[in-house]
Amino acid sequence: MAVVVSERLARYGFGDGHPFGPDRHAAFVREFESRGLGKRVQILEPRVASYEELLAFHTPQYVDFVRERSATGQGFLDGGDTPAFRGVYEAASIVVGATLNAADAIMSGECHRAFVPIAGLHHAARDRAAGFCVFNDCGIAIEVLRKRSGLDRVAYVDIDAHHGDGVFYGFEDDAGVIFADLHEDGRFLYPGTGTSEETGVGPAKGTKLNLPLPPGADDEVFAREWPKVMAHLERFDPQFIILQCGADSIEGDPITHLKLTPGSHGHAARELSQLADRLGHGRVLALGGGGYNRGNLAQAWNAVVENLL
Ligand SMILES: [Zn+2]
Numbered sequence: 001m002a003v004v005v006s007e008r009l010a011r012y013g014f015g016d017g018h019p020f021g022p023d024r025h026a027a028f029v030r031e032f033e034s035r036g037l038g039k040r041v042q043i044l045e046p047r048v049a050s051y052e053e054l055l056a057f058h059t060p061q062y063v064d065f066v067r068e069r070s071a072t073g074q075g076f077l078d079g080g081d082t083p084a085f086r087g088v089y090e091a092a093s094i095v096v097g098a099t100l101n102a103a104d105a106i107m108s109g110e111c112h113r114a115f116v117p118i119a120g121l122h123h124a125a126r127d128r129a130a131g132f133c134v135f136n137d138c139g140i141a142i143e144v145l146r147k148r149s150g151l152d153r154v155a156y157v158d159i160d161a162h163h164g165d166g167v168f169y170g171f172e173d174d175a176g177v178i179f180a181d182l183h184e185d186g187r188f189l190y191p192g193t194g195t196s197e198e199t200g201v202g203p204a205k206g207t208k209l210n211l212p213l214p215p216g217a218d219d220e221v222f223a224r225e226w227p228k229v230m231a232h233l234e235r236f237d238p239q240f241i242i243l244q245c246g247a248d249s250i251e252g253d254p255i256t257h258l259k260l261t262p263g264s265h266g267h268a269a270r271e272l273s274q275l276a277d278r279l280g281h282g283r284v285l286a287l288g289g290g291g292y293n294r295g296n297l298a299q300a301w302n303a304v305v306e307n308l309l
Contacts, residue, residue: 002102003044070086138164141285157244265300
């Protein structure tokens with residue numbers, strides 16, 4: 001088991017006082033150390049992803065646009081949720097490099113599982129930023145894993161309160177991406193997508209599972225829906241499993257309305273680990289995702305680490 005812990009990774013944030021502030025990393029690490037997990041895992045460093053790696057998912061026009069805004073630090077990268085700051089290009093490239101280093105550690109056999117706290121930026125589309133997400137490290141990792149490691153089927157599971165629209169629409173017609181997403185119903189929460197009728201298009205029809213939850217859904221609702229995720233994955237025999245374990249689905253998040261506890265996050269991590277072991281490869285990469293209540297993200301992400309262990 002490997003975990004990326006680094007001050008360089010912490011720099012991805014939109015200023016003190018923003019829900020996605022740079023203090024989220026420290027909130028995770030304090031709890032990680034107090035549980036003694038730092039001694040039980042291998043610590044990985046991030047790196048700066050290359051321009052070519054960013055282009056595995058994003059368009060060159062968009063990557064160049066982020067680089068230009070990064071130099072001035074002025075304006076927004078989208079309609080108004082994701083402000084530019086000086087150095088945002090490098091900070092976002094380090095998130096991608098952290099996720100790719102973790103994926104590499106798994107594929108090289110250095111470890112079976114890995115966790116990256118500041119990662120899982122699932123709203124970024126191929127050609128634009130969205131919802132605090134600049135570069136979509138999940139999408140880039142999926143593309144890079146398939147190109148470099150020759151994998152045909154990568155599973156992406158998302159339990160963040162928000163629908164993983166950047167990943168979903170980025171691979172909507174791609175049968176090689178087995179997608180399952182539990183999220184707050186889009187009628188009540190950004191980004192408004194992810195109805196149960198959205199199951200993939202063309203050759204990918206049936207490879208995508210969207211399970212919208214009503215506002216206020218708790219662990220009991222989660223436990224009822226979760227077996228559908230497991231059954232969906234088992235049908236497709238994925239060779240690598242990504243878990244976006246956003247902590248904004250925990251009760252008390254300031255911008256969502258779900259009422260899960262960290263127990264649901266731990267349960268998801270444990271079940272996916274057991275599935276990966278049954279499939280014979282053991283590969284699970286967990287990415288922190290959202291979560292804007294610092295106490296919640298510390299509890300949920302460390303529950304994920306303990307259950308991956
Ligand atoms: Zn979220």
